[in-house]
Amino acid sequence: MKLTGKACIALLLFFTVIVLNPGLATAVSDKSATNPKTLLTKADESKDSLYRSSNKIKYRENWLNCIQKYENIYNQYPKSEQAPWALYRSAQMYTKLYQYSLLETDLDKALEINEKITEEYGSHRLADDAQYEMGEIHYEYKKDLTQAYIEFLKVDVKFPNGDMRPKAKEMMDKLAAILGKNGDSEAVAIDSSSANKLTAVKNIRYWSTPSYTRVVIDLDGQVEYTFNLLEKDPDLNKPRRLYLDLEKTYVGPDIETTIPIKDGLLQMARAAQYKSNIVRVVLDIDNIEDYKIFRLHDPFRIVVDVSGVEEKTDEKKTTAETKSRPVGKGIRKPESPDDTVSLARQLGLSVKTIVIDPGHGGKDPGCYINEKIQEKDIVLNLAKKLKGIIEARLGCEVFLTRTEDISVPLDERTAFANVKKADLFISLHVNAHKQGDIFGLETYFLNMATDERAVMLAARENATSEKNISDLQSILNDLMLNTKISESSKLAYQVQDGVMAGVKKTYKTNKSLGVKQAPFYVLIGAEMPAILIETGFITNSTERKRLQDEKYHALLADGIVDGIDAYMKSIEQAYRQGG
Numbered sequence: 018m019k020l021t022g023k024a025c026i027a028l029l030l031f032f033t034v035i036v037l038n039p040g041l042a043t044a045v046s047d048k049s050a051t052n053p054k055t056l057l058t059k060a061d062e063s064k065d066s067l068y069r070s071s072n073k074i075k076y077r078e079n080w081l082n083c084i085q086k087y088e089n090i091y092n093q094y095p096k097s098e099q100a101p102w103a104l105y106r107s108a109q110m111y112t113k114l115y116q117y118s119l120l121e122t123d124l125d126k127a128l129e130i131n132e133k134i135t136e137e138y139g140s141h142r143l144a145d146d147a148q149y150e151m152g153e154i155h156y157e158y159k160k161d162l163t164q165a166y167i168e169f170l171k172v173d174v175k176f177p178n179g180d181m182r183p184k185a186k187e188m189m190d191k192l193a194a195i196l197g198k199n200g201d202s203e204a205v206a207i208d209s210s211s212a213n214k215l216t217a218v219k220n221i222r223y224w225s226t227p228s229y230t231r232v233v234i235d236l237d238g239q240v241e242y243t244f245n246l247l248e249k250d251p252d253l254n255k256p257r258r259l260y261l262d263l264e265k266t267y268v269g270p271d272i273e274t275t276i277p278i279k280d281g282l283l284q285m286a287r288a289a290q291y292k293s294n295i296v297r298v299v300l301d302i303d304n305i306e307d308y309k310i311f312r313l314h315d316p317f318r319i320v321v322d323v324s325g326v327e328e329k330t331d332e333k334k335t336t337a338e339t340k341s342r343p344v345g346k347g348i349r350k351p352e353s354p355d356d357t358v359s360l361a362r363q364l365g366l367s368v369k370t371i372v373i374d375p376g377h378g379g380k381d382p383g384c385y386i387n388e389k390i391q392e393k394d395i396v397l398n399l400a401k402k403l404k405g406i407i408e409a410r411l412g413c414e415v416f417l418t419r420t421e422d423i424s425v426p427l428d429e430r431t432a433f434a435n436v437k438k439a440d441l442f443i444s445l446h447v448n449a450h451k452q453g454d455i456f457g458l459e460t461y462f463l464n465m466a467t468d469e470r471a472v473m474l475a476a477r478e479n480a481t482s483e484k485n486i487s488d489l490q491s492i493l494n495d496l497m498l499n500t501k502i503s504e505s506s507k508l509a510y511q512v513q514d515g516v517m518a519g520v521k522k523t524y525k526t527n528k529s530l531g532v533k534q535a536p537f538y539v540l541i542g543a544e545m546p547a548i549l550i551e552t553g554f555i556t557n558s559t560e561r562k563r564l565q566d567e568k569y570h571a572l573l574a575d576g577i578v579d580g581i582d583a584y585m586k587s588i589e590q591a592y593r594q595g596g
Contacts, residue, residue: 053090053093053094053097053098053099053100053103054099056086056089056090056093056094056099057087057090057099057102057103059086060083060086060087060090060103060106061106063082063083063086064083064106064110067079067080067083074117075117077114077118080110080114083110084107084110084111087103087104087106087107087110088103088104088107090103091103091104091107095137100138101134101137101138101141101143101144102143104130104133104134104138104147105130105131105134105143105146105147107130108126108127108130108131108134108147108150109127109150111123111124111126111127111130112124112127112150112154112158115127115158124154124158124159127150127154128151128154130147131147131148131150131151131154132147132151134147135147135148135175139175142179142180144176144179145172145175145176145179145180145181145182146179146181148168148171148172148175148176148181148185149168149169149172149181149184149185151168151171152165152166152168152169152171152172152185152188153165155168156188156192162192162195163274163275163287163289164274164275165188165192166188166189166192166193166289166290167268167272167274169185169186169188169189169192170185170189170267170268170270170290171270172185173185173186173189174270175270193290214265215265215266215267215294216236216237216238216239216240216263216265216266216267217236217237217266217267217268217269217270218234218235218236218263218266218267218268218269218272218288218296218298219235219236219237219269219271219272220234220235220269220271220272220273221233221234221235221272221273221276221286221288221298222235222429223276223278223283223286224429224432224433224435224436225278225280225282225283225436226280226435226436226438227280227281227282227325228282228324228325229282229322229323229324229325229435229436229544230278230280230282230283230322230323230324231320231321231322231428231431231432231435231542232283232286232300232320232321232323233318233319233320233321233426233428233429233432234261234263234298234318234319234320234321235316235318236263236266236316236317236318236319237269237317238317239312239314239317240263240264240265240266240317241264241265242261242262242263242264242312242319243261243262243264244259244260244261244262244310245259245260246258246259246308247259247260256284256301256302256303257301257302258299258300258301258302259299259300259302259308259321259323260297260298260299260300261297261298261310261319261321262291262295262296262297263295263296263297263298263319264294264295265294265295266294266295266296267290267294267296268288268289268290268296272288274287274288274289275287279303281303281304281325282302282303282304282305282323282324282325283300283301283302283303283305283323284301284302284303285300285301286298286299286300286301287299287301300321300323302323304325305323305324305325306324306325307323307324308321308322308323308324309321309322309542310322311541311542313427313428313538313541318428320428320541320542322542324544367440367585367588367589368411368413368440368441368581368584368585368588369413369414369440370413370414370415370416370437370438370439370440370441371407371413371414371415371416371439371440371441371442371443371581372415372416372417372418372433372434372437372439372441372442372443373400373403373404373415373416373417373418373443373444373445374400374417374418374419374430374434374442374443374444374445374539375393375396375397375399375400375417375418375419375445376392376393376396376444376445376446376447376539377392377393377396377446378393378397378419378422378423378424378425379393379422379423379424379425380424381393381424383396383446383447384447384448384449384555384556385555386555386556386561390555390561390564390565392446392447392555393422394422395447395552395555395564395565396445396446396447396552397419397420397421397422398567398570399445399552399570399573399574400417400445401417401420402567402570402571402574403415403443403445403573403574403577403578404417406574406575406578407578407581410578410582411578411581411582411585413440416433416434416437416439418430418433418434427538427539428538428542430444430539431539431540431541431542431543431547432542434543434544434545434547435542435543435544435545439545440545440546441508441545441546441547441581441584442540442543442545442546442547442548443512443547443548443549443550443577444537444539444540444547444548444549444550445549445550445552446549446550446551446552447551447552447553447554447555447564448474448551448552448553448554448555448556449554449555449556450554450556450557451556452556453556453557453558454557455554455556455557456528456553456554456557456559456560457527457528457529457530457553457554458513458516458517458520458527458528458529458530458550458551458552458553459513459529459530459531459532459533459550459551460509460510460512460513460516460531460532460533460548460549460550460551461474461509461532461533461534461535461537461540461548461549461550461551462502462505462506462508462509462532462534462540462547462548462549463502463505463534463535463536463537463540463541463543463547464502464534464535464536474535474551501543501544501545501546501547504545504546505540505546505547505548506532506534507546507584507587508546508548508580508581508584509532509548510532511580511581511583511584511587512548512550512576512577512580512581512584513529513531513532513580514580514583515576515577515578515579515580515581515582515583516550516573516576516577516579516580517529517576518576518579519572519573519575519576519579520572520573520576522572523568523572524563526559530551537549546584550577552564552573
């Protein structure tokens with residue numbers, strides 16, 4: 018081909034530039050070599066070279082250098098087709114590296130990377146392979162058969178069209194046969210066609226102290242359940258344990274199946290597919306004296322409260338020993354007893370810690386008007402004001418179940434109070450009614466509802482239906498045995514009187530709706546006197562204005578503190594009369 022004069026000049030200039038600037042040629046070459054496809058090929062070549070060399074394979078540094086090449090592809094080109102392949106192969110290398118290193122951290126890294134693939138590339142054809150690999154790691158190397166079963170089950174549930182599903186089901190059948198011999202750890206395979214008819218066990222949560230633990234089992238829907246307490250079995254090396262069989266359920270794909278607790282009461286909580294349609298949740302016991310099990314609705318969950326006796330010093334003995342002890346040098350002996358510290362408080366019989374619960378929050382506004390005036394905001398402001406006044410006047414330590422606009426489950430609020438070892442629990446709410454002329458203040462304690470309006474109110478505050486409230490009342494009889502009903506009733510009457518006395522000083526138009534009882538979820542399981550205060554009706558124009566007024570909040574807070582103070586004095590008086 019004959020070149021024109023201009024073409025010859027251009028070609029001459031190009032070669033001249035290359036000769037004078039050799040780095041330019043390298044840059045062009047590097048650019049073509051740094052695309053993700055080329056990088057993946059080079060990483061594969063590096064891996065194959067490593068595997069072929071009996072010498073290179075002995076040194077961890079060589080493995081990590083190769084793995085880094087795969088990880089660089091993901092880091093530089095996370096949206097490329099090669100990124101999930103790079104991650105998958107790096108995970109495989111960590112698993113293979115474990116066979117030489119025997120370091121548990123290598124297996125954990127492989128699990129972490131495989132999980133990243135399932136989360137970030139869930140629609141990619143490698144996602145089910147990565148999920149299957151997680152099951153293999155738990156089965157083959159970690160020897161955790163229960164967790165392996167769960168990981169294989171996730172293949173079936175999360176990737177029903179994946180090509181790894183048949184192999185996963187084979188492994189589930191195999192593990193079911195093995196685990197079936199282990200009693201309460203038994204697990205069996207679930208047919209995916211029937212899984213759609215079952216309810217998922219989504220999560221297990223807990224809160225604990227040395228003397229109290231609450232375990233909550235979250236489910237996707239309402240289920241029936243049975244429970245049993247098994248004694249310690251030394252022959253099988255099994256501790257005393259409490260188990261619940263949840264009917265027509267399966268272990269959800271994201272649940273933690275083994276949860277260490279180790280708080281002195283419980284060792285751990287475990288969940289496994291006991292039968293094809295039953296999940297068994299087992300609580301391994303260290304030392305408990307009593308337990309209560311009940312269900313809550315919307316969303317449906319099962320609550321297990323266990324309790325024990327916390328070791329305490331003999332305060333009476335300690336007090337006596339202190340009185341007889343010689344006065345230390347440089348310390349002046351008081352001429353008379355300190356009347357500011359009551360005997361009841363010295364003996365631990367009074368109120369030291371109070372938990373205030375501002376109702377609702379986050380996505381749950383409570384009752385509201387035009388979405389601008391919301392119950393959750395009103396009660397949070399009142400709670401903060403009440404906290405300050407209690408601390409200033411009574412010297413008690415005060416905690417709020419929420420200090421900002423966040424959602425807190427009802428069962429978590431009571432558990433929070435129990436964990437804080439609160440002496441009182443006070444839940445603050447705002448009322449509503451379809452009739453705008455209804456107004457007034459009322460205080461509730463936990464018990465069977467005595468009238469239709471109390472049932473309606475409990476249903477609204479519980480965010481559930483009247484039918485579920487009826488179901489709840491049918492199981493409250495058993496719960497009432499250990500609930501502080503009498504003390505809660507006394508506290509409710511004292512607070513109601515205190516609030517009304519304060520409001521009457523400023524507002525001529527007022528109304529006491531009295532003290533009532535109803536099955537409020539937020540009060541169930543409280544290990545201290547617990548009440549719920551309805552501070553006014555947002556649907557009444559007069560009380561709505563008051564509920565937005567800082568002065569009204571101050572009146573309410575002062576009245577509540579007057580009631581608490583009266584309750585504390587009644588404890589002191591009762592003790593003196595009893596002594």
